[in-house]
Amino acid sequence: MSTITVTGRLTYDPELRFTPSGKAVLDLRIAENHSRRTANGSFEDAGTTFYNVTRWAPSADNSREVEAIAESLHKGDLVLITGRLSTRDCTTREGESRTSLEITADVMGAATDALERAVGAPALYVNGAVGDVSPARHGRGALTEVAATLAEAARAAWERAAPIGPGPLLARVARIELPSPRLSLHNCLGRWMPEAITLPLDGAFPAATTLTAVALGDAAWVALPGEPATALGLRIKTEARRSFRHAFVAGVSNDYVGYLVATADHSRPSYVTCGSVYDARTGDDLAERAITLLRELSAAGRGR
Numbered sequence: 001m002s003t004i005t006v007t008g009r010l011t012y013d014p015e016l017r018f019t020p021s022g023k024a025v026l027d028l029r030i031a032e033n034h035s036r037r038t039a040n041g042s043f044e045d046a047g048t049t050f051y052n053v054t055r056w057a058p059s060a061d062n063s064r065e066v067e068a069i070a071e072s073l074h075k076g077d078l079v080l081i082t083g084r085l086s087t088r089d090c091t092t093r094e095g096e097s098r099t100s101l102e103i104t105a106d107v108m109g110a111a112t113d114a115l116e117r118a119v120g121a122p123a124l125y126v127n128g129a130v131g132d133v134s135p136a137r138h139g140r141g142a143l144t145e146v147a148a149t150l151a152e153a154a155r156a157a158w159e160r161a162a163p164i165g166p167g168p169l170l171a172r173v174a175r176i177e178l179p180s181p182r183l184s185l186h187n188c189l190g191r192w193m194p195e196a197i198t199l200p201l202d203g204a205f206p207a208a209t210t211l212t213a214v215a216l217g218d219a220a221w222v223a224l225p226g227e228p229a230t231a232l233g234l235r236i237k238t239e240a241r242r243s244f245r246h247a248f249v250a251g252v253s254n255d256y257v258g259y260l261v262a263t264a265d266h267s268r269p270s271y272v273t274c275g276s277v278y279d280a281r282t283g284d285d286l287a288e289r290a291i292t293l294l295r296e297l298s299a300a301g302r303g304r
Contacts, residue, residue, distance in 0.1 A: 006051055007080045007256050008032035016070040024063035026070050028053040030081060035203040053081055065112065080256060114151035119158050125150075127251040129233020131226070131259045132272045165218035165245065170300050172293040174211045176286065178257065181205040181277040186267065188274035195267060201277055209255045211286065213293035218245035220297060222290045223253035228260040229272065232287045239291045243298035249290075260286060 008030035015027040030053060034046040057063040073079065115123040182198040212223040220240050233249040240247035259275040266273060266280035276283070 006030060006032055007078070008049075008051070010073060010075050010077050010079060011050070013075050014070040014073050016067065018063075022063075024057040024066040026055040026066045028055070028073075028079075028081075030079065051081070080252065111147040111150040111154075114148060115154050118151065118155045123154070126253075127227070129224075129228040129230050129236075129249045129251055131229040131251065131261070133230060164216060167215070167217035167301055170215045170297050172213045172296050174289055174293055175208060176211060176289060177208050178206065179279045179282065180207075181258070182279075183277055184267075184274070187269050187276070190269050205257060205277055206255055209257055209286075211290055211293060212254060213290060213297055215244065215294075215297040215301060219248075220244040220246070220294055221248035221250060222294065223250045224260070224286060224290065225251075225253060225255035226257035226260050227251050227275075228283065228287070229262065229265070231262045231265070232260060232283055235287055236290050236294070240294045243294065247294075257282075 011029045011031050017025050017027070019025060030051045032049045032051065034048065035044065038044050055066055055069065057066040112123045112125065181201040181204065183201055184195065185197045185199065186193045186195040206225075209225045211225075214221055214223075220243075222236055222240075228249065228251050233251075236249050237247040258277045259272045260283035261273055261276050263280045263284050266276060266283070
């Protein structure tokens with residue numbers, strides 16, 4: 001069972017139901033549209049992939065998060081879902097055999113429930129620079145273990161946390177033009193495939209994206225699109241801590257541009273680099289731009 005991130009639009013309003021024990025269950029159906037470039041340079045429809053998404057509440061007495069999602073989303077809304085992908089064979093009313101793609105998005109819900117009960121405060125999880133990090137175990141059997149591990153790590157950090165230092169709330173936003181996205185068959189299939197063989201993905205990924213940096217007192221954080229690898233996140237945090245006591249990196253924010261890796265790792269075939277669809281310098285360029293934004297925040301804070 002694999003973890004997947006999908007961006008698409010809801011094909012109908014969310015359907016909220018409850019199990020006999022009172023646990024809330026949210027059902028969504030997402031349509032992910034695809035396009036391809038034609039010989040004359042224009043784009044044409046390349047079909048649509050539909051996903052059934054299920055979001056379970058952690059327990060019967062903690063369904064408010066799932067209910068809030070159901071109330072806030074409507075048919076046609078653009079959503080980004082991360083969860084465990086599985087397939088299920090089924091038969092339609094007309095007797096046709098179909099394979100259903102299903103995403104279960106409940107690990108963070110279980111972790112949230114455990115953490116909120118431990119600290120007595122609302123919890124919000126945000127992806128960090130974890131593009132090349134994956135749990136050793138997958139599937140429904142690992143749900144409780146993974147959620148408990150996440151919750152315990154967050155609880156330990158909560159107990160060590162100290163109030164941030166004084167200072168103004170500052171923000172910087174940068175719009176970044178991106179190179180044309182291309183799928184590297186070398187990275188996806190292996191070293192035997194020449195690096196020069198790529199497939200264009202124009203229209204499937206954005207041509208530009210947004211970076212956001214925020215500082216409050218002696219804490220600062222950066223929101224990056226896509227899934228940055230740990231090397232990029234550590235580089236940003238190391239530089240940020242020259243000026244701020246606390247530094248954080250949030251991935252999959254504002255946009256989705258696939259995986260972001262360092263230039264030195266870009267041509268090494270792997271699952272992560274297969275999903276790194278921009279040129280080799282893109283990850284480093286976005287990291288350096290994020291560092292520049294943090295330096296601007298630091299300078300602005302000292303000037304007040």
